[in-house]
Amino acid sequence: MGNPITAYGDTTGDGMVQVSFTLPLAAGARADGAAQLFANRMGIEPAMVVHSKAMGPGHSFFVVYGRARVWVDPDEVEVAEREYPLLSAKEVDARVREGLGRPLVVLGACIGTDAHTVGIDAILSVKGFAGEKGLESHREMRVVNLGAQVAIDDLVRAAHDEHADAVLVSQVVTQRDAHLTNTTALAKAFDAAFVDGRRPLLVVGGPRFEPAQAALLGVDRVFGRGTTPGDVASYLVHALLPVAPAVPAQPTPAAARR
């Protein structure tokens, strides 16, 4: 064990937290008591119900402050460290020029019924995201953004026609885990269409994805919330263009990459 810690209010070790929640009870003394008990069961002891308010006839909203009686050891935490070095745009272009000798072809789309192109546009368009320009701005990349609501079959066809090195798919709509089922279907379609092992690198992203889900979903990499164009560009270079030895002009077989 290292050094267990708890939440910090204004003194090390005080464990002070603030939570808010709604209970399905009419406002009143009983509801306040239930809120306190509920907070106690969450591990907050003592719990101060500092605010309670009726939410219609049958619900009450609470803000609770109190002391969390739990500790964690930071050594227990498993961090998914980035498996590739973060490169500048210049470095990315240099690696592509040296390693590939032609522009890297990146195909992007939102699939299924998802019309939210915010994510894919943030990564691909020149405008970019978080102060970083998108992949379109790279001299050594050719970006084809198919936009919203692209059918998986059309994406497979486009990947074939464009000789895509990598296919980027963003998904924002997550109702009933649509983003997960769509991604699995995507991976299956690509695996079926590129049987000779020349499947392009499959990368999916969106605010509700977990990076650890990649293998489960059958894709090469998953990016979650807060991903920047630089993260994606660096990853593409890392996955497609290993530093040593010399790389073939065509995309590396998917099987070899995994």
Place this chain on the structure above:
Amino acid sequence: MTGLLDLDPAVVARARALARSAAQPVVELAQAHTTVSLERAVLRLAGCEGADAGHPAGDVPWVNRLVDVVADQVGLGHGVALPLGDAIARGEAPDLPTLAALALEGRLKLRLPDEAAAEAEARHVMEELVGAGIARIDAQRHERDRRRTELGDPPAPWIYLIVATGDIREDVVQAQAAAREGADVVAVIRSTGQSLLDHVPEGETYDGYAGTYATQANFRLMRRALDDVGAELGRYVRLTNYASGLCMPEIAVLAGLERLDMMLNDCMYGIVFRDINPIRTFVDQRFSRQIHARAGIVINTGEDNYLTTADAVDAAHTVLVSQLLNERFAHEAGLEDWQLGLGHAFEISPSVPDSFRLELAHALLVREVFPDAPLKYMPPTKHMTGNVFGGYLHDGFFNLAALLTGQSIILVGMMTEGIVTPFLSDRDLALENVRYVRATAGRLGEDLRPAPDGFIATRARAVLDESVQLLERIERDGLLRAIGEGTFGVTRRPADGGRGLDGVVAKDERYWNPASDHLEGI
């Protein structure tokens, strides 16, 4: 609320004239074509309800069956009204659904009446049917006026809340709760992807994704629920749904028949954000707006969407340009200023210096260019970061901007935007935010006068000037080309691409549609 920015009326007039002339070729294109959805809308007006429930792929509305059979047998260039009216006049079947059932069995033989007498009879049949549908829409409009007079209208800005459970029965509960909490307008979000369906689903539905299917039965159920809660609260609660998509004309008809009060209806949204073919969209939006005009429905346009894909400062002028085009297409279709819920949004990054002053400049500009339009102002979504406390403050500034600049309809921002579907408490906190700003600063606008050549007035005039420049380019190059080049929302949409182009048909000389005769006063 006008005259604060010292806008040059000649520049505003020039912008309007450019929008008018840019829209004209597209209006002519729309007049020269019909679409499968427009023809289906005529049949819905003629009272053709119901669906073929026996199809393995799911219900196929009778209107779809009938339009398909007309297209197969005699083509759509003259519209569906003549051949179907003729079939009824010849005694093939007493009504349209029965005709559709006959068609399904392969027992319907259609023709274009060639003699004057037969054509007159066909026209008479369809005029009666469509006339009855128009009369129902008129009756609903009168009913709305009656209820509004009786119950009264809430003070501006109207509070617009959304329900989106996917199940109409749950929506009804949520919508009534929202009205009791203070919603003046309730919008039922549609199921994800409905805008790309080339038919309108039938019946009450319980299985939408991220929203509930727009169907006639769902409209009716929600209308009744809001009438009930409105009577309880003593104010008329408005109902909103979405027309945009492949079925704009049909959904507009259903909204008129079931007394919806507002409809999302943007002249370009389907093109830019749903990749629907531009010509299909312009034909469909024109007819759908003619129906809305007749029904007394307020349209809501979708300019806020541009700012979620493009930068809210750089693209500010594209919002004004789109609003001017939406206004022009709306006026051409017969809508009046009080029916133009032109959209815009509070989407500038708070990290931009003076972002709130920029927001005020943009919001005031729109207010002053469209003094009589019920402007719809959308809350921040793009810069809601997950820090709910910061988001709550951001929404407070949005509410303040809305009140200071006299916006008419405000969609209430949720601090959990982009994180989870709003908790019960999120909605309550959001309304508390609005009430706080309204009570403490609701009339602050009366005391504020932007300095004549200050930051706000200068910025507003600059956006207006950029809009005129963009309109000049659009007018010179053509609106379809501008859309093809990604002028709006940064998405490129060529005129020969996109969904639904196969449902567009050039009208031939004998084209006839009794609904358009009514709506255009022929």
